[in-house]
Amino acid sequence: MLKLLLIGLKDLKLMFRDRAAMTFMLLAPFLLTLGMGFVTGSFGRGGSGLSDIPVVLVNLDNRELGNALVDVFYSEDLSMLVEPTGADSAEAAYRFIDEDQAAAAVIIPAGFTQSIIPTAGTFSPDPVQIEIYSNPARPTSAGVIKAIVDEFISRVEEGRITGMTAMLGIPGIQDMPSEQVEALARGMFENAETDSASAAAITLKKVSQGADAVQFNPLAYMAPGMALMFLMYTVSYGGRSILAEKAQGTLPRLLVSPTVSYQILGGKIFGMFLTGVAQVGILILASSVFFGVRWGDPLGLVLLILAAVFGATGWGLLLTAVGRSAGQVSALGSSIMLIFGILGGSFISLEQLPPFVRMASKITPNAWGLDGFTTLALGGGLPQLAEPIIALLVMGASLFVVSALIFSRTNVMKR
Amino acid sequence: MPPILQVHNLVKKYGDFTAVKGVSFDIQQGEIFSLLGPNGAGKTTTISMLSTLYDPTEGDATIAGHSILKDPMAVRRVIGVVPQDLALYEDLTARENLEFWGQMYGLGGKALASRIAEVLEQIGLTERAKDRVRTFSGGMKRRVNIGVGLLHKPQLLFMDEPTVGIDPQSRRAILDNVKELNAQGMTILYTTHYMEEAAELSHRVGIIDHGEMIALGTQKELTQQVGQTETLLLHISENDDPAALAQSLIGLEGILQAQASDHQVSVITPQAEDVLAAVVGAANDRGIKIRSIDIREPNLEAVFLHLTGRALRD
Numbered sequence: 001m002l003k004l005l006l007i008g009l010k011d012l013k014l015m016f017r018d019r020a021a022m023t024f025m026l027l028a029p030f031l032l033t034l035g036m037g038f039v040t041g042s043f044g045r046g047g048s049g050l051s052d053i054p055v056v057l058v059n060l061d062n063r064e065l066g067n068a069l070v071d072v073f074y075s076e077d078l079s080m081l082v083e084p085t086g087a088d089s090a091e092a093a094y095r096f097i098d099e100d101q102a103a104a105a106v107i108i109p110a111g112f113t114q115s116i117i118p119t120a121g122t123f124s125p126d127p128v129q130i131e132i133y134s135n136p137a138r139p140t141s142a143g144v145i146k147a148i149v150d151e152f153i154s155r156v157e158e159g160r161i162t163g164m165t166a167m168l169g170i171p172g173i174q175d176m177p178s179e180q181v182e183a184l185a186r187g188m189f190e191n192a193e194t195d196s197a198s199a200a201a202i203t204l205k206k207v208s209q210g211a212d213a214v215q216f217n218p219l220a221y222m223a224p225g226m227a228l229m230f231l232m233y234t235v236s237y238g239g240r241s242i243l244a245e246k247a248q249g250t251l252p253r254l255l256v257s258p259t260v261s262y263q264i265l266g267g268k269i270f271g272m273f274l275t276g277v278a279q280v281g282i283l284i285l286a287s288s289v290f291f292g293v294r295w296g297d298p299l300g301l302v303l304l305i306l307a308a309v310f311g312a313t314g315w316g317l318l319l320t321a322v323g324r325s326a327g328q329v330s331a332l333g334s335s336i337m338l339i340f341g342i343l344g345g346s347f348i349s350l351e352q353l354p355p356f357v358r359m360a361s362k363i364t365p366n367a368w369g370l371d372g373f374t375t376l377a378l379g380g381g382l383p384q385l386a387e388p389i390i391a392l393l394v395m396g397a398s399l400f401v402v403s404a405l406i407f408s409r410t411n412v413m414k415r
Numbered sequence: 416m417p418p419i420l421q422v423h424n425l426v427k428k429y430g431d432f433t434a435v436k437g438v439s440f441d442i443q444q445g446e447i448f449s450l451l452g453p454n455g456a457g458k459t460t461t462i463s464m465l466s467t468l469y470d471p472t473e474g475d476a477t478i479a480g481h482s483i484l485k486d487p488m489a490v491r492r493v494i495g496v497v498p499q500d501l502a503l504y505e506d507l508t509a510r511e512n513l514e515f516w517g518q519m520y521g522l523g524g525k526a527l528a529s530r531i532a533e534v535l536e537q538i539g540l541t542e543r544a545k546d547r548v549r550t551f552s553g554g555m556k557r558r559v560n561i562g563v564g565l566l567h568k569p570q571l572l573f574m575d576e577p578t579v580g581i582d583p584q585s586r587r588a589i590l591d592n593v594k595e596l597n598a599q600g601m602t603i604l605y606t607t608h609y610m611e612e613a614a615e616l617s618h619r620v621g622i623i624d625h626g627e628m629i630a631l632g633t634q635k636e637l638t639q640q641v642g643q644t645e646t647l648l649l650h651i652s653e654n655d656d657p658a659a660l661a662q663s664l665i666g667l668e669g670i671l672q673a674q675a676s677d678h679q680v681s682v683i684t685p686q687a688e689d690v691l692a693a694v695v696g697a698a699n700d701r702g703i704k705i706r707s708i709d710i711r712e713p714n715l716e717a718v719f720l721h722l723t724g725r726a727l728r729d
Contacts, residue, residue, distance in 0.1 A: 006518050010504070017506040017547075249502035253563075256466045257519040258491040 007267025015275045024233050025279045029226035036222045052083045053141040054102040056093040063113035103141030107131040138351045140374045220377030223287035227280050228366040229341035235316025236333020238272030244326040276309035297381045304372040311365035311392035314399025321406035340364040368392050419444045426473035434460045436626040447597050449613035450606040452623035458606040462573050466496045495569030497561050499576045505549040520567035538562040554585020574605045610716040629722050638713040641721040646711040647682040652704040663697045674724030
């Protein structure tokens with residue numbers, strides 16, 4: 001185990017002493033992010049980088065709160081971000097999504113307002129749930145819609161709790177007739193809506209704060225996009241080093257030392273992984289320091305980086321297993337880096353690509369990684385990251401198994 | 416004391432090609448044993464099998480009592496290997512290279528640090544320890560390459576053509592280093608195609624050609640095989656037939672043997688000067704153009720020539 005770590009650390013050291021590799025690993029993605037930031041004007045504006053997200057709104061409530069939520073989507077503040085369309089029924093909205101015409105559908109059920117602002121004889125202890133029907137092919141945009149609705153709901157909930165708390169403090173409320181209590185509650189909620197800061201959240205003014213909360217820095221997409229693309233270079237370079245060591249005689253020298261083959265191969269893989277983690281970690285840190293990207297949940301960020309590098313390392317190992325020489329692995333690695341970069345959304349948001357490309361992107365660590373980084377940038381935490389992280393881990397593990405089978409049939413480590 | 420290395424009928428085949436054809440020999444503790452032979456003779460393949468890099472197709476060997484087939488890990492612990500090609504990380508410093516390879520042999524902590532200092536001193540690179548190997552001359556790299564093989568104080572050191580491609584000064588330093596290591600008690604298996612190196616260093620020499628051990632013994636024993644004879648080596652024009660000339664020389668007075676190989680004819684004779692005129696005359700008679708003539712006294716090269724009809728560096 002110790003030798004495995006030592007071999008990995010040696011490879012990390014060698015990688016960071018290779019100026020050409022450093023240029024590709026760190027400088028190139030950083031400069032590309034910087035360039036794309038300038039080209040898209042991301043440094044000059046604080047607004048959302050995503051624009052015109054198609055969303056279907058179904059307002060079955062047709063009362064104060066339901067209308068308020070619809071108004072939020074039609075507000076001037078969100079006019080650049082979303083492109084709302086109305087629908088009469090949930091079924092109609094589902095069709096929009098199923099036909100990939102929108103990123104999400106927001107279905108406001110009948111009785112939503114009533115469940116929060118009771119009328120006489122209709123007091124309900126639990127509010128009715130708003131349904132968000134997401135388009136799985138557009139996870140980022142769907143995430144933005146969900147964040148807008150979440151923010152709206154949290155403000156409404158805040159106002160509701162404030163009202164209920166105030167009511168419970170009224171002396172003799174237990175002895176009042178139920179109609180009187182409900183009328184009082186309704187009055188308090190409505191007063192809170194206009195007077196208190198918390199209830200003001202359900203007005204358009206507060207919703208515009210909600211829009212601020214989901215402000216998405218486009219560099220939060222570009223920076224990891226470039227980092228993940230050049231991660232493929234790093235892992236292919238790591239894989240190439242196994243064959244390069246064979247050619248330069250250090251692998252045979254390791255094989256005649258009292259070191260077991262699996263320690264050597266494991267060390268090389270560990271070195272690949274370690275270098276990838278260092279690369280992505282540095283680039284993500286740089287995106288925070290230089291571009292002001294906020295990544296939110298630090299634990300989620302670390303786990304996502306580890307999972308993304310694990311998935312990419314699987315690809316690097318597969319390249320090594322099928323490559324016959326260091327040069328061949330290098331050439332294959334460069335090709336895969338570009339293909340995965342395009343396919344995985346590093347250059348163009350996947351949502352702008354045809355459905356079959358989005359489907360194909362699932363084989364790339366870039367797509368899953370970007371999904372995760374976007375989720376983080378939108379304020380998501382570990383629960384929302386579970387899917388991309390699990391997908392990346394499964395991808396890495398599967399590729400490790402396939403590579404191991406190929407290794408066992410080829411002579412990369414064979415004496 | 417039993418030999419530290421016992422090789423039994425070692426064979427290595429690559430498909431239809433047999434690189435090593437049943438080689439057997441022993442090396443005693445404290446000996447420098449040279450495997451002498453031209454390029455492609457099977458020296459490196461033999462060392463690669465003995466160092467457990469390749470599995471032999473047939474045969475076995477024991478090193479310090481451990482079979483290379485049955486207990487390769489134990490073999491690796493007692494041997495040191497200095498490969499023919501440099502096997503170093505050029506972007507690491509000399510010290511970092513020694514540290515890494517020492518760790519691969521299970522060394523660590525103060526013991527490793529002190530051993531690295533000793534080895535750096537031994538190879539004369541203490542002053543350059545913090546410099547990256549990439550910045551070193553070919554000779555200095557060779558010395559680091561040797562240093563790596565010495566770190567764990569192996570009982571048996573394999574040195575595979577360690578002086579190939581370096582300047583005379585570095586070559587001298589390496590040969591002196593080998594003698595010093597041996598004087599300190601290290602047993603060495605040294606491969607070379609330089610007759611002078613084998614002659615200078617070795618207690619015993621094994622001559623290997625086309626994968627076969629064709630002669631084995633001390634230098635004295637080997638040169639006795641050719642007796643008190645001299646060898647005339649005639650280099651002839653590429654357009655002429657060496658076999659025809661060799662055939663015409665056999666039977667001439669004072670000529671014991673004449674053999675043809677690529678563009679040359681070797682003539683073994685008790686006294687080269689006595690037959691020189693007759694040999695040149697025979698070539699002229701057949702219109703064969705002689706480009707140069709070497710006269711060689713009995714030495715390992717003459718032994719090789721005697722045994723194979725070819726010069727060592729052909």
